[in-house]
Amino acid sequence: ATMREERIKKTKTVCTYCGVGCSYDVWTKDRKILKIEPLHGDANAISTCVKGKFGWDYVNHKDRLRKPLIREGSGFREAEWEEALTLVARRLGEIKKESGPDSIGVVVSSKTTNEDGYLMQKLARAVIGTNNVDNCSRYCQSPATAGLFRTVGYGGDSGSIEDIAQSKLVLIVGSNTAESHPVLATRVKRAHKLFGQRLIVADPREHEMATRADIHFRPKPGSDLVWLCAFSRYMFDHGYAKTDFIAQHVNYVEEYRKSLEPFTMEFAAKQCNVPIETLTAVAEEIAHAETMCVLWAMGITQHVMGSDSSTAISNLLLTTGNYMRPGCGAYPLRGHNNVQGASDMGAMPNNFPGYQPVTNDEVRSKFEKTWSVTLPAKVGLDNHQMVDGVYDGTLRAMYLAGEDMISADSNANHVAGAFEKLDFFVVQDIFFTETCRYADVVLPGAPALEKDGTFTSTERRIQRLYQALPELGDARADWKITQDIANRMGGNWNYTHPSEIMAEMASLTPLYAGASFERLENYNTLQWPVHPDGTDEPILYVNGFNFADKKARFFPLQFREPSDEPSVEFDLFLNNGRQLEHFHEGNMTHRVAGIHEETPERYVEVSEELAQERQIESGQWVRLTSRYGSLRIKVLVTARVVGKQVYLPLASEEGPVNVLTGSHTDSATDTPAYKETVVKMQVLPER
Ligand code: SF4
Structure with a gap:
């Protein structure tokens, strides 16, 4: 909307700093950001945190990439789009011809929009012809998603932020929530302070939520699976397990109970280095809580047992009947604003959008028909395997958008070594990142304030953002760049607005079937699955779990030691x-x-x-x-x-x-x- 003073504009946008999904109006005058005004966001009402409120000036920073760059000698020279895009399409085309489509890998950002992400995976699959496509949830929350797929069937938070606020007991494991997801943490702080919510924190470090907690305990790093499984066993042993719920809604009970045998409280106390009295006190609180939400993040997932520990959380929630009701459930807290969306959009090597497997013939032929191409059936490389693929010579080229892999991926020197070996490397970003140094071509993308689209937040909430500023210099919205590359490589794409991309995606993706830009106008939001009639599901599993028989699945687990333990030298x-x-x-x-x-x-x-x-x-x-x-x-x-x-x-x-x-x-x-x-x-x- 244009205000009385003509150049002042108010535009609805969604924060790009974390997965909470705060939305607000941004007031701008020309390119100047005047203020952020939270009005009535479904996730944040009238709150923001320091990043959301003040973190926007980077869009005008002098370091913003304004023109495509092409490597020349040991440096780069500025180029026009035509030259840069032609070079990208020619080199990717040549490498595909020489070494096959699987010699190319694509990595999608979890900061860009759903529409950007959808087109990137479509470029990989339909134009290049490979499933080598991934996004940065591989660096954070893939293990949480895996744990939920194993047990309850959807890879997303089982309820809403509102449920966390209402819950009688919040258990935070391996999440520095106050700093990483501030507005969500505020809801917990309030409920804890004013409404008698109990708060328990398991974390080796005493961060702010730990100082506020009723009980804070410090399990030895990498040992979380042990106390989580011990709690499940404790529930069964002491008659606290919700046996009616389990009988009606959960499969594999016997196998699971058997798997819990080694996990006594004594074993947990020893393995986790936590007094048995503390563990028992926490288990008793959980047993007696009417409702419990478990929040977790990288402190759980970024371990060799990340998926298994996430699974253990879900097993414990099933044991205690903490699914299917308000105020309950599993909440892996998504880091980036669009971690959930990037995976939902199929930027992963095994799934099309909506977690539809690439190996399923029926699914593939649906996409083949709509895209008018033949698609690869073989699961592709994830971004970790891509790095290894460069070392073993199978991967020759990469196209990265909005992902500073050298900073973000583990073992930076190893990743940098791989990028040095690539025959062709395209990096699309808004700044010249560490990773750009290794590129052959750098393409200037546009940040959220410069584009239209949607993000999907940690609570599966799909929200629209509107373009508040024109693209800076020659920078372009990422979906436009991807379309330009696709069309130079033989694709025949004609999207004129991200709404058309969402319409295509929704038509192919049951999870987003009823999502559309019209239904998401302004502050309207939808939490997937969105049914064709436009109804959504703020709480998952109310009518059963996402498996054919509607029953959840206990998943038996074993404990393994962490990969890297202190030694005499590395102490x-x-x-x-x-x-x-x-x-x-x-x-x-x-x-x-x-x-x-x-x-x-x-x-x-x-x-x-x-x-x-x-x-x-x-x-x-x-x-x-x-x-x-x-x-x-x-x-x-x-x-x-x-x-x-x-x-x-x-x-x-x-x-x-x-x-x-x-x-x-x-x-x-x-x-x-x-x-x-x-x-x-x-x-x-x-x-
Ligand atoms: Fe942005 Fe997250 Fe802060 Fe909300 S809590 S303003 S989404 S960084």
Whole structure:
């Protein structure tokens, strides 16, 4: 809407900083962002956090990519779109011809829109002819999704943020919710303070929610599966398991009960290094809570047992009957704004949009008919396998959009080595990221404020964002770039607006069947599955679980030791995570002056015990070295961490934390075990 003073515009948008999905009006004058005004977002009502409120100036930063860049010698030169796109299409076409479509990999951003993501996977499958397509949920929440697919059938939060607020007991496991999902955390803080909600936090680090919790316990990193399974056994042993619910709604009960045999409370106490009294007190709270929501994030998923621990959470919710009702359920908290959407859109190597398997002939022929092509039936490479594929010579080219893989993926040196080997590498982003250094062509994409489209938030909520600003310089909305590449490679695409992309996607995807831009006008939202008549499901599984017989499935589990344990040489356990003010590696937030000044430096949190042992204070420079890399950093002595656990925030200016993390992954999903890294610390002479 144009206001009285002509150049002032008010546009509805959705925050791009986390999966909570806050929406608000952004007031702009020309390119200047005047203010953010939260009005009546379904996720946030009138709230935002510091990133959502102040984190927007990066869109006008001098570092924004304004023109395509083409590698020349050891540097880059600016180019016109025509030249850049022609080069991309020609090289991808040549490599496809020489080495086959599976020699090319595509990685989609979880920050771009659903429509951008849908077209990227369509480019991979229908134009290039490969299922080598993935998105960054591989780095975060794929294990959570896997755990939910195994047990309840949908890969999404089982209820809404409102259910979390209403719940009698909130259990937060491996999530620094106050800093990573601030507005959602506020709902919990309020319910806890004012309405008697019980709050239990399991985390090795004492973050803000832990300080507020009724009980905070610190399981040894990588041991969560043990106490979760022990709690399930405890429920059965003490007559707390909801046997009526289980008999009616859950399969594989006997197999599951048998699998729980090793998981006594004594075993859990020993393995997790938590007093048995504490574990018993928590189990008793869970047993007696009328409703429970479990919130979890990277502290659970980024382990070699990430999928299994996520499965253990869902098993425990089934054991205690905490599905199918308001105020209950499983809440893996999505990191990026569109982690949920990128996977929903089929930016994954095994699924078309809506988790329809590429290996299913019926599904494939549906897509073949609509897209008028023959599609590959073989499951493609995930982004971790793509890196390995470069090393073994099977993958020759990659096209990355909005993904700074060197900073985001584990073992940064290994990833950089792969990018050096690529025959052709296209990176599309809004800034010249670390990853861009390795590109042959860099394409300037557009941030959310410069495009129309939809995002799907952590509570499966599909929301529209509208274009508030024109594309900067020669930058273009990502879907336009993908369409231009497709058409130069023989596709015949004619989308004129993202609404047409959504219409096509919805027609092929039962999960989004009734979704349309019309139904999502302004502040209207829908939570998938969206049925053809436009009705949606704020709470999943009310009428049964998403399996043919409508029954959930207990999934038996075994415990395995973490991949990287402290040794004599590497004696410290390294943990890592977000800061409130920054977004991930800080590409965007470090370019917002006000935020940058607040927290400009990188530091490693060191416990008081360790500081005393090494005779160091805050401000001391140290060198951290893992089996994979090394970095120099300042110390911050704090009671937030204990013993030999040290903690690094993700955001940095000097290089990614991931030079330290290794290549071991969750066995079911290939998600890197970022949280299983051991390091040694050398105190440096300078201060
Ligand atoms: Fe944005 Fe998340 Fe903050 Fe909401 S809570 S304003 S979505 S960063």
